Amino acid sequence: MTARAEPAPERLRDHPAFLFFWVSRVASALAFQMLGVAVGWLVYALTGSAVALGLVGLAQFVPILVLTLVAGHVADVFDRRRIVLAGQAIAAFTLALLALGLGGGGVELPAIYAAVVMIGACRAFEHPTLAALLPRIVPGPVLPRALAVSSSALQMATIAGPAVGGFAYAFGPTVPLAGAALCYAAAATAMACVRHPPVATARSGATLASVLSGLSFIRDHKVVLGSISLDLFAVLLGGVTALLPIYASDILDVGSTGLGALRAAPAVGATLMALLLARLPLARHVGPKMFAAVAVFGLATVVFSLSRSFPLSFAALFALGAADNVSVVIRSSLVQLSTPDEMRGRVSAVNSLFVGTSNQLGEFESGMTAALFGAVGAGLVGGLGTIAVALLWMRLFPELRRVDRMPARMPARAQGLR
Template sequence: MTVQPSLTEPDPASAAEAGAPPDRLMRHRGFVLFWIARVLSSLGYQIAAVAIGWHVYAKTGSAYDLGLIGLAQFVPMVLLTFVVGHVADRFDRRRIVMLCQVIEAATLAVVTLGVIEDWLTVPAIFAAVAVLGAARSFEHPTFSALLPALLPVDLLSRALAISSSAMQTATIIGPSVGGLLYALGAGLPLGLAAFCLAAASVATALIKVERAAPSREPITFHSVFSGVLFIRSRPLILGTISLDLFAVLLGGITALLPIFARDILDTGPWGLGLLRSAPAVGAIAMSVVLMRLSMQSRVGLKMFAAVITFGLATIVFSLSSNLVLSLVALAIMGAADNVSVVIRNSLVLLSTPDEMRGRVNAVNSLFIGTSNQLGEFESGMVAGLIGAVPAGVIGGVGTVLVALIWMKLFPAVRRAETLTG
């Protein structure tokens, strides 16, 4: 079972290049360095997340402390969103990303030393995680805003698909590598994570941006919050971002996977590992498809189809008591989500002037982070009240309903024909 083929169609304008665009992309030095930096950064983050989580739990045995790790990352993102956007539009984006990666590498190096020598306390780890969260709150939206300055418009959607595959690959490999290395000591995965971030900063430093640097607009109340005002004034962008917010808020079931693995599918930790990896596997498979195909017609309808597919797959997963069917449903969810992500990011980036991309991407990142965090909270609360299966079904149904309602509320999104709106 796969996502419907109608979600992607060949681009007639580039038919002569069938099979060539990915090679053309990978011959582009700036994009290759961008891709390497993003892979290394994501890999380092994923390895560090597993190692820090396990280390904190080993020291305290408290699930509450594990929750505080997530909170320590989330709070800086919320507090810094509007500052991040303005900085990304005012200064050299490449240097901002590089500086963030250097800070993350240095922070992880200190954590590694503290863990090895056993002088790092749990509160100090929370403080380090907060620094990492603050740095990533600058790095992620700025990195996203940097990509359009490296490539021509016709290659952007494929570049986003390849970039997304890098993130998904790191999501699969990072936790596994972190877990395996942790058996040899907590310092080993943390040290590797620091090395990955340091190497990412070197790759970023080597990127050459051919277009002019962002203009230094004076800092005013209006300029800081202009990202929100810009999104409100553009129904296409507002509808696209808010669709993702509410779909993930209702349909996110990641927090419930341990319940399904143990109580419904009757598997052990190995089963949970498979469940957590399945969406990323589906996303990578779809990324391979999107590298070869272009979405240059009816992109709005395709995005709605992807969200509806995501909701239906969520319902199937929630009702399944068979591990294989559950894995297939999760893989389809990952594939559908990747289609939605590529279209959403392309619409947002290409519908936003370059001088506004930092601020708009900062708000977009806040929406995504909020939906992920609150989605897990919502799923857990509903599951606690009525059970995991009904909670998953309700979430899937809610996702489908949101997509149908948004088709009515935001006709600009529904009617979007190309990735430029």
């Protein structure tokens, strides 16, 4: 009797929709990074104020706070692909208007903040929906690899975006903003090409219980709660992105081109780490590795804060990005592999809200702290705080610390949360 041949393992190349998903995410991230450099440098040039830089982060965070949970419910009820496409198209239109206004010399600071608010609203729908869409495109066995490859796409755009944005700003703020608008338009075009098997969804109305059910799910799953909240508080304290214009201008004296390089440095480290994780996925001791990565993130923030050398500052941000990517891949895999499909939009929305809080509200916090203690003091306190959070969370969430492997398969349904 001949032995039955084992089926060949699935590969990402067997899922062509993933390619369009990847292109859409690259273009969207590229647009956002170009926008970040242009708006950050423009606002600081207009005001010379750390508080004004912090308000840019707050302007992004407020719509995320208000809209994200609703966006999660929408992502579980309507076509996720169309939701992402609409958000990217609106972002492209908003930046095109801002670029035209700046070109005509008729845009004031409030209009810049208003455009940032609109981009934040688009991202409030785009990000959780993208996260919930990916498991429909690729199956569970290859999802961690897809997340690593998708993360590498994000990081490659984060490398190119600041560098291109910083260079383009030398020709005026209109150029990087127009380029960002074109990138968002390309992202929407690629998303329109994504195809996946139809999934039946219950067109239930948006009740308070339904909108908040993602919070209930996370509360009841301590590993998911621990991983998401660890990222929230670590990046909230340790983020120095909002202060990079100050470091580039006043401490390192490297100008807008140097600012682009500094903003790209974490993404360089993250991209190389993402490519490594795509090649050699994390197999064992994922919980301890996540805590170690967060501690390294905090230590790298401390080194950057104290540095007066551009190469050392670049190296510290490189290490920061590499460590952060390990945490991102582990957290994303744990969240997606622990959540049934009919709940992914709402759970991804909560995750996105936490990520948005740590990034955008973290920028606001950094700006306010820098106004009180200076940029160096703010970065130093934040880095030490991140290390303290990692140590504290190891005690608060022993379930996360003991996680050895990723979940083998995705659950079929959520119980009692529909």
